[in-house]
Amino acid sequence: MSVRALKPLKETQTRILDAAEELFMQHGFEGASMRMLTAMAGVNLAAVNYHFGSKDALIEAVFRRRLDPMNAERLAALERLEQEAQGKALAPDAIIRAFVGASLRMIEDTRGGGRTFSRLLGRAYTEPAKSIRQLIGQMYAPAMERFKAAFVRALPELPKDELVWRMHFMFGTLAYTLAATDTVQLIAGAKPEDRYDVRVLENRLAAFMSAGLLAPLTGALQVRIAA
Amino acid sequence: MSVRALKPLKETQTRILDAAEELFMQHGFEGASMRMLTAMAGVNLAAVNYHFGSKDALIEAVFRRRLDPMNAERLAALERLEQEAQGKALAPDAIIRAFVGASLRMIEDTRGGGRTFSRLLGRAYTEPAKSIRQLIGQMYAPAMERFKAAFVRALPELPKDELVWRMHFMFGTLAYTLAATDTVQLIAGAKPEDRYDVRVLENRLAAFMSAGLLAPLTGALQVRIAA
DNA sequence: ATATCATTCAAACGTTCGTTTGAAAATGAG
């Protein structure tokens, strides 16, 4: 037992996943080579193909390791809310927090690599490679449907297609916030110290998203065909 | 003259830029090779290095061709608004529309490749390669500062750091909307026919962003250090 | 100790990458 604790036995796969996470985030999936990756992990070049089969399979494993638990946590939070509400409608703000909370808690994990992964995840939504977008889409699909249903119940007066768009916008806001590493400085003026206080960030995000989700339906939104 | 019109003289560079735009969008900057690119453009493999110098220089040229005019259009729209207002404060909604309008008008240009470029642009914000993010940042910086100043004047009661964050969120919403090709279907239910009606899209976007920008400042947002 | 299985390793595989080269073709000016 103690012998095992000293010598990393099946840790090789973990070391590879950690290095992959880091390098995929820094250089992208194509930009990070197997040689960089295995060097950082301190394993042989052939180890990735031995343990995962291929580079593509490794990419999938990197996402699956974090994304599956994250979406499970999301769904659990939503179900907890619904049980507490005893059949009554949920507040949109609470649903939003259930969704973004899981992402933000991952940002907080700077030691375990969660922060690295969340940045990688934010980028993956706009990945050029269709296979990766499909992969992400599949992993998100179940949670997405449940949250959509929750929003429909919370906002019965909001047209369905409008809701879909607003969810899309909310998702974009979150994805971009996750991906942003130094991009906030595009606008300049953000104090770096509060970027990692996730409690404040969750409040900011929830305030913005809630307001956007509940935005008044102006007449202009109905005008599909006009002069 | 007519001889020139028939035979593409300096059109070679344009053909390369068009092909690059398309392939960078489809496969990413690393994923699109010079051989793919020159084949699509119908030019010799060496043409890119002859006309642009290198692949990196080509990437810069692809962005500069569209982004510089787009940001100029943005600034012109903002200045027109300010002159019309005669010193009075602008409506936040109007500022937002001045900003997103330029992007959305580009989406409409399906023939000239503007739509392709806007998708590419949406992705570039989250590019792993630091050089590309820097490039985009530089090109946006002047417009960003002007719009920030306009928002400050329109919303003097909103704390500056809160404004920066909300601009960040708005930018994310827009970027993600531009990048989204098939991602809307992640949520499923969006009618494909109104995805390209930019007038409706601008209304949707402006409604969401305005509401988010003007979201009430709850007390929770001030709590930086709490139990 | 020996046989069995899982893992690691150095080396090489063939392919594709961005770039360079020097000659051929096209263009414009005197």
Place this chain on the structure above:
DNA sequence: CTCATTTTCAAACGAACGTTTGAATGATAT
């Protein structure tokens, strides 16, 4: 027409890519 300049072209460059191979090493159980 002639000459100088610009542009195109086929071919090759060295480097880096993901993957495969077969032998060496490690651990486990009989």
